[in-house]
Amino acid sequence: MASSFGVIRAxxxxxxxxxxxxxxxxxxxxxxxxxxxxxxxxxxxxxxLGLFEEAAVRLAVEQFMxxxxxxxAVPPQPCEGGGLKIGDxxxxxxxxxxxxxxxxxxxxxxxxxxxxxDEARAIWGPRMNSALLSAxxxxxxxxxxxxxxxxxxxxxxxxxxYGHDITDTGVIEKHGMGEFxxxxxxxxxxxxxxxxxxDGRKKLGFIGRNELYTVHGSIGWxxxxxxxxxxxxxxxxxxxxxxxxxxxFAPHVAKLAEQDPDIVLMDAYIxxxxxxxxxxxxxxxxxxxxxxxxxxxxxxxxxQIFVDVAKDQGxxxxxxxxxxxxxxxxxQDEATLARVEKYVPIYNAKYGxxxxxxxxxxxxxxYDAAIWFLYGVQASxxxxxxxxxxxxxxxxxxxxxxxxxxxxxxxxxxxxxxxQLFATEYIIGVADEKVFYTGISYRDELFYxxxxxxxxxxx
Amino acid sequence: MTAFAQQLIYGASYGMNLAVAAAGLALIFGxxxxxxxxxxxxxxxxxxxxxxxxxxxxxHFFVGFFAAMIVMGLLSIVLENAxxxxxxxxxxxDQLLASLGLYMVLGTTALRIWGDFEARPIAMPxxxxxxxxxxxxxxxxxxxxxxxxxxxxxxxYFVVYRTHLxxxxxxxxxxxxxxxxxxxxxxxxxxxxxxxxxALGGAAxxxxxxxxxxRPDMGFQPLLMALVIIIFGGMGSIAGSIVAGLILGILxxxxxxxxxxxxxxxxxxxxxLAILMIRPQGLFGLPDRNA
Amino acid sequence: xxxxxxxxxxxxxxRVVRGFNLSVDQGEVCALLGPNGAxxxxxxxxxxxxxxxxxxxxxxxxxSLIRRAPDRIVLDGIAHVPxxxxxxxxxxxxxxxxxxxxxxxxERTKTRELIERNYAMxxxxxxxxxxxxxxxxxxxxxxxxIARGLMAQPRLLMVDEPTLGLAPAIINTLADTFxxxxxxxxxxxVAEQNAEFALRVADNGTVISGGEVSxxxxxxxxxxxxxxxxxxxxx
Numbered sequence: 001m002a003s004s005f006g007v008i009r010a011x012x013x014x015x016x017x018x019x020x021x022x023x024x025x026x027x028x029x030x031x032x033x034x035x036x037x038x039x040x041x042x043x044x045x046x047x048x049l050g051l052f053e054e055a056a057v058r059l060a061v062e063q064f065m066x067x068x069x070x071x072x073a074v075p076p077q078p079c080e081g082g083g084l085k086i087g088d089x090x091x092x093x094x095x096x097x098x099x100x101x102x103x104x105x106x107x108x109x110x111x112x113x114x115x116x117x118d119e120a121r122a123i124w125g126p127r128m129n130s131a132l133l134s135a136x137x138x139x140x141x142x143x144x145x146x147x148x149x150x151x152x153x154x155x156x157x158x159x160x161x162y163g164h165d166i167t168d169t170g171v172i173e174k175h176g177m178g179e180f181x182x183x184x185x186x187x188x189x190x191x192x193x194x195x196x197x198x199d200g201r202k203k204l205g206f207i208g209r210n211e212l213y214t215v216h217g218s219i220g221w222x223x224x225x226x227x228x229x230x231x232x233x234x235x236x237x238x239x240x241x242x243x244x245x246x247x248x249f250a251p252h253v254a255k256l257a258e259q260d261p262d263i264v265l266m267d268a269y270i271x272x273x274x275x276x277x278x279x280x281x282x283x284x285x286x287x288x289x290x291x292x293x294x295x296x297x298x299x300x301x302x303x304q305i306f307v308d309v310a311k312d313q314g315x316x317x318x319x320x321x322x323x324x325x326x327x328x329x330x331x332q333d334e335a336t337l338a339r340v341e342k343y344v345p346i347y348n349a350k351y352g353x354x355x356x357x358x359x360x361x362x363x364x365x366x367y368d369a370a371i372w373f374l375y376g377v378q379a380s381x382x383x384x385x386x387x388x389x390x391x392x393x394x395x396x397x398x399x400x401x402x403x404x405x406x407x408x409x410x411x412x413x414x415x416x417x418x419x420q421l422f423a424t425e426y427i428i429g430v431a432d433e434k435v436f437y438t439g440i441s442y443r444d445e446l447f448y449x450x451x452x453x454x455x456x457x458x459x
Numbered sequence: 460m461t462a463f464a465q466q467l468i469y470g471a472s473y474g475m476n477l478a479v480a481a482a483g484l485a486l487i488f489g490x491x492x493x494x495x496x497x498x499x500x501x502x503x504x505x506x507x508x509x510x511x512x513x514x515x516x517x518x519h520f521f522v523g524f525f526a527a528m529i530v531m532g533l534l535s536i537v538l539e540n541a542x543x544x545x546x547x548x549x550x551x552x553d554q555l556l557a558s559l560g561l562y563m564v565l566g567t568t569a570l571r572i573w574g575d576f577e578a579r580p581i582a583m584p585x586x587x588x589x590x591x592x593x594x595x596x597x598x599x600x601x602x603x604x605x606x607x608x609x610x611x612x613x614x615x616y617f618v619v620y621r622t623h624l625x626x627x628x629x630x631x632x633x634x635x636x637x638x639x640x641x642x643x644x645x646x647x648x649x650x651x652x653x654x655x656x657x658a659l660g661g662a663a664x665x666x667x668x669x670x671x672x673x674r675p676d677m678g679f680q681p682l683l684m685a686l687v688i689i690i691f692g693g694m695g696s697i698a699g700s701i702v703a704g705l706i707l708g709i710l711x712x713x714x715x716x717x718x719x720x721x722x723x724x725x726x727x728x729x730x731x732l733a734i735l736m737i738r739p740q741g742l743f744g745l746p747d748r749n750a
Numbered sequence: 751x752x753x754x755x756x757x758x759x760x761x762x763x764x765r766v767v768r769g770f771n772l773s774v775d776q777g778e779v780c781a782l783l784g785p786n787g788a789x790x791x792x793x794x795x796x797x798x799x800x801x802x803x804x805x806x807x808x809x810x811x812x813x814s815l816i817r818r819a820p821d822r823i824v825l826d827g828i829a830h831v832p833x834x835x836x837x838x839x840x841x842x843x844x845x846x847x848x849x850x851x852x853x854x855x856x857e858r859t860k861t862r863e864l865i866e867r868n869y870a871m872x873x874x875x876x877x878x879x880x881x882x883x884x885x886x887x888x889x890x891x892x893x894x895x896i897a898r899g900l901m902a903q904p905r906l907l908m909v910d911e912p913t914l915g916l917a918p919a920i921i922n923t924l925a926d927t928f929x930x931x932x933x934x935x936x937x938x939x940v941a942e943q944n945a946e947f948a949l950r951v952a953d954n955g956t957v958i959s960g961g962e963v964s965x966x967x968x969x970x971x972x973x974x975x976x977x978x979x980x981x982x983x984x985x
Contacts, residue, residue, distance in 0.1 A: 043567070047574055244676075244679075245683075246723070247671045247680055248671060249671070251715035251716050254469065254716055270674075272578050272671070276672055283589070283598065623848065626848055629845075633841065634836050636832070640824070641824065641898070642820070642852045642853035643852050
C-alpha cells in the first residue's frame with residue numbers, strides 16, 4: 001500500500017487527491033518562518049500581466065521585513081520590521097516565486113512544488129484562468145490560502161474557503177457597465193453626459209477572445225440586462241468569441257454586425273486585438289465615431305495610452321459614444337495621494353529600468369493586497385492556522401494605494417465575509433482625446449448573482 | 460446573399476495571404492522533404508522586419524515588404540545550415556520536434572523584444588479607400604494584398620517552371636541523387652529553396668502585419684492554416700497551395716459567420732480530417748510520387 | 751583514361767568492394783559484369799563521387815577523383831546514368847534533357863546543339879519532347895536517361911544496368927545505340943547483369959563477384975570463360 005501510494009503521488013491528480021492527507025501533520029508543525037510563495041507569468045506571451053504583479057508582491061514582502069509598509073490596516077496593525085509580529089515573537093517571511101512561462105502545465109507544477117517542497121502556507125497566483133481552476137482544486141482541500149490581485153475570475157472565490165480575489169471580476173465589471181446603460185437621463189445629465197445617450201437603443205452585443213474571462217463577462221452582461229427588466233436585449237449565446245491567435249477579425253466583426261447591435265461591449269485587453277476590432281467595426285457599419293453604436297470597453301480601453309495609440313491609427317474615441325470603467329479610483333483623497341507619492345518613486349527606482357517598467361494602478365493593487373494579507377496574518381495571532389488567518393484577514397480593511405478602506409465583500413444571504421474584494425467601478429469616458437472620470441461609480445449594486453457569491457460556481 | 464458574398468470576399472483575401480504563407484512551406488517540403496514548423500515564426504518576424512523598416516525607419520510599405528522578404532530569406536538559409544540539413548534524412552517526428560523547438564526559440568526571442576503587445580501598425584497603400592458594390596465592400600488594402608499575392612505567385616511560377624533554376628529545384632524534388640549526377644549542387648539548391656521559402660513567409664508576415672497590426676503571436680494561426688493548406692493542396696504543390704488557401708480562407712470566414720465565431724479554429728482540422736479520409740494525397744498531389 | 755587502384759568501398763562496417771582494380775582506355779567500351787549485389791553499382795557511385803571510398807585511388811585523365819564533389823566530376827567529363835531509369839517523371843522530356851546540361855546551361859548554343867544531336871540519335875524523344883517523362887515506355891525512358899547523360903557532354907559515360915526489365919527487341923536497339931556512341935569516340939563503362947548484352951557491346955570485361963575481381967580480359971577471352979559462368983552461379 002505504501003509503495004503504490006508513492007506512485008500515485010507522483011501523478012498530478014494523485015498529488016491533488018492525496019496531498020490533503022499528507023499535509024495535515026505539516027500544518028500542525030510549529031514553524032519559525034512564514035512560508036509564502038507565488039506562481040507568476042514572468043516570460044512568454046502573457047508576461048506583461050505577471051511581471052508587475054510579482055514585482056509588487058516582492059517589494060511588499062521586502063518592505064514588510066524592513067518595517068516600511070506605506071499602507072495601513074484598519075484597525076491598525078504594526079509594521080515594525082523583521083517579519084510578522086505574532087504575540088511577542090517576530091516571524092520572518094520567506095518568499096519564493098516561480099515563473100510559469102505562460103503555460104498552464106508549468107504553473108500547476110509550480111503550485112505542487114510550492115505545496116510539497118517549499119511547504120508554502122499561502123500561494124499567490126496562478127493567474128491564467130485554466131490553471132487557476134486546477135490550482136483551486138489542489139489548494140482549497142488542503143487549506144492553503146490562495147491570493148490573486150489580477151485574476152478577475154469568480155473561480156478565485158465562489159465556493160472556495162481559502163481563495164481571495166483582490167480585484168474585480170469579469171462579471172462584476174459587466175454588472176458595472178450594465179448599471180451605466182440603465183442610468184436615468186437625469187443622473188447622466190447631472191454628470192455632464194448627454195441624457196439622450198441611450199435613447200432608442202435596445203440590442204446589445206459582445207465581442208472578446210474565447211476564454212473563461214470573456215465567457216464569464218458575457219454571462220455577467222446578460223445578468224445585467226436581466227436585472228434591468230427588459231429595457232435591453234442580450235443573450236449569452238450571441239457573444240462573438242474569436243479564437244486565440246486570430247489575425248483577421250473581419251468575419252468576427254461581420255458576425256457581430258449581422259446582429260445589428262445598438263451597443264457593443266468589447267471585452268478585449270490586448271492592444272492589437274482591440275485596434276483591429278475597432279478598425280473593422282468602422283468599416284462594417286458599427287461606427288462609434290458617428291454614434292451608429294455605443295462602444296463600451298474595459299479598463300484597458302480607458303487607458304490614456306490606448307486612446308493615444310488609437311488616435312495614431314486614425315481611431316477617434318472622443319465622439320462621446322465610447323465608455324468604459326476603471327477599478328482604480330481616479331479621484332483620490334489626499335491621504336491616498338500621499339501614500340501613492342511615497343510608493344511610486346520607490347517602485348520606479350527599483351523596477352523602472354527593468355523589463356517590469358514603471359508603476360501603474362495595477363502594481364499598486366497587488367502591493368495593497370500583499371501588505372493587507374501580511375497584516376491579516378498578524379491579526380490572526382497564529383501564523384500556523386490558516387482558518388484563523390482567513391477569518392482575521394477578511395475582517396480587516398486597508399487604507400491602500402487604491403484608496404481608503406478597501407474591504408472584502410460580505411455575503412448578504414449568510415452574513416459571512418467572502419474572499420472577494422468589495423470593488424468599486426468608476427465610469428470613464430473620453431473627451432478631447434483625454435480619458436476622464438464621469439463621477440459615476442458603482443459598488444453595492446454590482447454584487448449579485450451566482451457568479452459573484454454562492455456556495456458553488458454554476459456549470 | 461449580400462452577407463454571403465461579403466464573406467466570400469473577406470475569406471478569399473485572407474485565404475490569399477495564407478496561400479503565400481503556405482507556398483513557402485510547400486516549396487521547402489516539396490524540394491527538401493522537411494516540414495518546417497518554424498515557418499510560422501518567419502511569418503511573424505517578417506511582420507516585424509516590415510514594421511521596423513516601414514514604420515520605425517519611416518520608409519514606404521514596399522520597402523518594408525521587400526526587406527521582410529530578404530531578411531527572412533537569409534534567416535531561412537541560416538536555419539537550413541544550422542538545423543535542417545541535419546534533419547533531412549531523419550524521421551518526421553525528429554523534424555517536427557526540432558522545428559517546433561526553433562518555433563519556440565524564435566517566438567520567445569520576439570517576445571523578449573516586442574512582448575508588450577503594443578500596437579504596431581504598418582501604413583499600407585489602399586488603406587484609406589474601398590471598392591463598394593451595393594452593400595458589398597472590398598477594402599483597398601485587401602485588394603493591394605491580393606494583387607501582391609498574384610504577382611508573387613506569378614513570379615514563383617515563372618521561377619519554378621520557366622527558369623533553369625526552377626528546373627534544378629524540380630529535378631532535386633523528384634530525385635535528389637539523380638539531380639546530383641547531373642552536376643546540380645545540392646547545397647546550392649537547398650539554399651535557394653530555403654531563401655524563397657523564407658522570403659514567402661516574410662511576404663505573408665508583411666501583408667498580414669500591414670492589414671492587422673504586427674504582433675508576436677501572429678505566426679500561429681497562419682502556420683496552422685498553412686499546414687492544412689499544404690496537406691489539402693498536395694504536399695509540395697504550389698498551384699495546390701493557392702486553391703487550398705482560397706478554399707480554407709473562405710470556409711473559415713463562412714464558419715465564423717454562419718456557425719459560430721468560436722468554431723473558426725475547428726475548420727482547418729475538420730478539413731484536414733476530411734482530406735485524410737477522402738483524398739490523402741491532397742488536391743493536386745499525385746497518388747504515388749517517385750522515390 | 752580511368753585508373754582505379756585497390757579500391758575498397760563499404761556501407762558502414764559492411765565492405766562491399768575489396769581491392770578493386772580497373773583500367774579503361776580512351777575510346778574503349780568496358781563491361782562490369784557480375785550478379786546483383788556484386789558491387790558494380792557501388793563502384794560507379796564511387797567514380798561519380800556519390801560514395802566516398804574507404805581506401806584506394808581513382809584517377810581520371812591523371813586527376814584524382816577522391817573527395818571530389820559530384821558536380822565537379824560531371825564537369826571533369828564523366829556522366830553517370832543511374833540504374834532503374836531514374837528520369838524526372840513529372841518533368842517534360844525536354845526539361846529532363848536540359849537538367850542534364852546543368853553544368854554548362856549558360857552556353858545556349860552548345861546546349862541547343864547537344865539537344866539536336868540527341869534528337870537525331872533518339873528521334874522518339876523529339877516526338878515526345880513536351881510529354882512528362884513518367885509517361886514514356888520503359889525503352890523510351892532508358893533512351894532518355896542516356897540522352898540526358900550525354901547532355902553533359904562527357905568523355906566517359908557510365909551506364910548502370912541499361913537492359914534491366916526491357917524486352918529483347920528493345921535491348922537490340924539499345925545495343926545499336928551503344929555501338930553508335932562508341933563510333934563517336936566516347937569511352938563507356940556499362941555495368942550489367944545481362945552478360946549476353948555486355949559481351950555484344952563491350953571490348954573488355956571485368957567480372958566481379960563478392961566484391962572482388964574474379965576475371966578481367968577481352969570480350970573474346972570472357973566469352974568462353976568458365977569463371978564467368980561460375981561468377982554468375984556463385985560457385
